[in-house]
């Protein structure tokens with residue numbers, strides 16, 4: 778079974794991106810999910826001097842080894858002030874020091890959500906443009922605007938958005954595990 782690493786770009790315990798991520802994972806039935814919580818990889822702030830003095834932290838090496846096992850990634854980004862959260866960017870910077878192909882040239886489903894009407898579109902756009910330089914093969918992207926209007930305990934309530942995500946999840950699954 779193919780392995781999909783799921784990661785939300787936030788350290789919030791009540792993260793709406795984690796809720797979207799968990800819902801999306803549930804749409805993919807025939808893959809093994811490896812769920813990464815950034816709270817399990819608490820890292821010092823990246824700095825060239827810190828790295829020169831201390832090397833790459835063990836938690837970065839651990840996460841990098843987990844990424845080696847991935848057949849694909851599902852990433853959901855929280856937006857802080859129009860860009861990545863500090864914890865996500867810091868993790869990305871450290872991972873890029875372990876392996877510049879952070880995303881290993883694997884198929885990637887890239888998402889974002891926020892309580893606002895743009896649904897994290899700014900950070901999503903940044904990642905769509907930049908992640909390929911870190912080895913991402915972005916096969917689909919999805920933004921869920923106005924999270925608290927469009928998401929309930931049953932999943933996405935807006936039918937158009939619900940259908941759109943289902944199609945993108947299916948496309949992602951077909952790409953990582955094509956039918957023989």
Ligand SMILES: Cc1cc2nc3c(=O)[nH]c(=O)nc-3n(C[C@H](O)[C@H](O)[C@H](O)COP(=O)(O)O)c2cc1C
Pocket residue numbers: 787788789791792793794795854855856857858859860890891892893895896897
């Ligand atoms: C410091 C800070 C900056 C924020 N900046 C933005 C922003 O630029 N755009 C946006 O849509 N939401 C912004 N928000 C609201 C977040 O989208 C919201 O907190 C969301 O729940 C974050 O995702 P998470 O719950 O998955 O961590 C900001 C929130 C914080 C705390």
